[in-house]
Amino acid sequence: MLAVFLKTLPFFLLIGLGYGAGRTRFFPPEATAYLTKFVFYFALSAMLFGFAANLQLAEVLDWPFVSAYLIGTAVIYGIATAVALLRRRGVQEAAVEAQCAVIGNVGFLGIPMLVLLLGPEAIGPVMLVLAVDLIVFGSLIVILITGARDGRLSPRILVTVALGLLRNPMIVAITLGLAWSALELPIPQPMGEFLTILGAAATPGALFAIGASLATKSAERLSVAGWLTFCKLVLHPAAVALCALVLFEIDPYAAAVMIAAAALPVAGNVFILAEHYRIAPGRASAAIFVSTVLSVATLPVVIAWVTGSGG
Template identity: 40%
Template sequence: MQAVIDLALPFFALIFTGYAAGRTRLLAGGTIAGLNAFVFYFALPALLLVKTYQAPSASGDVAALLAAYYLPGFALFFAALLLGRRLFRISTGAASLQALAATFSNVGFIGLPLTLLLYGADAALPAVLIVMGDTIVMLGLATALIEADMGRGRDRVALARLIIGGVARNPIVVAAALGLGLNLTSVPVPEPLLGYGNLLADAAGPCALFALGATLAGRPMHEGAAETLYLTLLKLVVHPALVAVMALWVLELPPVWASVAILQAALPIAANVYVLAQRYDLHAGRISTAIFISTAVGVGTISLLISILYG
């Protein structure tokens, strides 16, 4: 219980610090935009590249782990996509961001340190695989759907080029794919270059969370209350429940791997969803509010889950 509090409270406090800076007008709008650009083009790509490059070699129940996590993840993604369009009468692009929010956990900033603290080295491989899968597959899927929605009216060839180009230009997706390629080929990275990447990676979490809080400062917290409740419920309750059914009863993963999968699914919405929304200037206010609320509520729900899984 103390472990999750020790990790989640600093995370939430950093968002609040950005919120306070925005409310007191210490940060101008242009400054926040510049910080977002730094996060999207430099810090987050460095974080994913380094983590995927340094991930341990895949072995064991990898296929079962990915099936237990991503089969319910895909089902929830497309259900949320269709339901979001109908309930809130929004575009496919905005509904894609909702679907990503329902399935994309904060596996990097909270998930990795939390699972390693609770389960040690045995949790490293499944945790990193989920980080890699979320970044390459889920983020890539949402990016493709947003690009497709923005390219309506084009012929199929032009639309395909637009989608592929949008995914290929996403520095977060490219960095994770590059890190995976370096990992699989065992290409050595020079220490100075790795040190440079680590410096940028260390800035990703604080800068992304601070920018999120600063953006929240300019938006009323009651904006989209129904949507915030909807996304928080999907992320903190429905997502982990579906993964738990697959991991524990359908595929019967080893205890540690099952616990890691369920815990990762139960985490609050990732800040990367906000970064993507900000990048496309699409639904960013409501997504940022949902991240803020899911993080606050998640302190309690994750504590309860850990007491069940770890106790």
Template identity: 35%
Template sequence: MQQILLVTAPFFALVFCGWIVARAGLLPLEAIPGLNVFVLYFALPCMLYRFAATTPIVRLLDPTVSSVYLLCALLIVALAILATRRGDIGWNDASFGALVAAFPNSGFMGVPLLVALLGQRAAGPAIVALAIDMVVTSSLCIALSRLDSAIEHGVSRAIGNALKGMLKNPLPWAIGLGCLTAATGFRLWEPARNSVGMLADGASPVALFTIGAVLARPQKETASRGVGDVPLIVLCKLFVHPALVLGVGKLAQAIGVPLDDFALVVLVLIAALPSASSIPMLAERFSADTGRIARIVLITTMLSFVSFSVAVAWLA
């Protein structure tokens, strides 16, 4: 356990540093969007491109890994919506509650953390999970969130808006280019490769620091309801999600599906991560209850230092 904490503690310490600096006012709140732009459009795409480009293409296109993770993500979305959509919680808030329950912080935190813990081989399943969450889970939840206004604007328009948002996200494109590089054996011109490497090296520390700063930023609360269903969604994210992935994976193995034990461990640990830190900003953009979503992200991030480390000790 001590060896695991030696790896995980610095990751969470950087998140805490970002939170402290932002709360103390040393980092102006106006600077946080700039950090997000650097991470989302420059550093993180370069990191994901490098991981994808140096991972054997067969690991990135493993249908078993993607099927198991996708099935579990859809089940978590359905479970969260069924558990929370009642009373004054409509499709908008229920859908973003489902997104925050099903979408782990695999981009900013998960990929570099799991590679540090388990080695380069962990990048393949982790990138597959991230791609599914960015392309399918987030698009589905955004489309569902528009059902409250579907009569006025139409479901097709809601789905179209979700797809537009997906196409504007640079991370799937970076993963796709990395997969193409891995498949063709193409190598960037050395100066360009070195530039990509420098940006990739800065992705993890800046992303973790930015997570803390984002969580410290006062959120626009559109309809905050106190505690409400926050504990339920936190439980779903940190415990139900990884347990479901483990159960579905073991069942798949039992019926003869060729799912590698190592890949299953990576998927379970991805599911055990805290909620993605970008969801509160997305919720604010779609007029959901950002106070509720921000609390879930903050609580899962705090608790996961213990729960994730225990999961690693138990599985790995």
């Protein structure tokens, strides 16, 4: 347990360094925005393309795995939605809260951390989790919010969702990487070195950007933030574990990666969506802040459990 905590500590220290730089305004919000853009569009995309280009789609695509993660996530999504509706928050706010309850920081935190801690074989399962989050739940929040505003579902909503997916650099990088792999094209040495150098900037850049962005967020609405954090850090990995280990009997290693990914704190892009649609951005901000802080303690526990390192 202590060994796992010490392995995760450098990641959170990088987040803390970014938080300190942002809090003291040594790294102002404008700089954070540009660093995030660099990581999102360039460094992380290079890392994902490099990973995907060395994978075989037939080996990565595991429908029982996808089903287990999708069902476990959908259950918690439904619970968070129901609680929000019972509090009379409306469909749009419920969609934002449900997103906080299940969408973890897989891109910026999960990929570098889990690949390092669980081994390079974790790349495939982590990418499947990321794909489900982006394609299914990333589309669902847009459909719910836009549909609730318009009072109906229209083809325009589907066009908006499709364009959003096509513009997401993570989806594009993974798709192009898998296509490159399917064509069995070798990666030329200069290109491989280019991807390695650029991709190496993703981990420190992403973690620093997470911390710097947290410096602009507040811990308001602690009661709701606490509930959403409980959903994300406890209920979500528990539901996914039940589906993976009991209902679908997924391969133990793949299940471990899935559960660890489900235990990640709330993703920053939830706040971006909430801010874009002007729906409960303060609530999303608080959930991101509280879940990230508490995950310093909870994430090592989950990783120790799934890897059998709890002793």
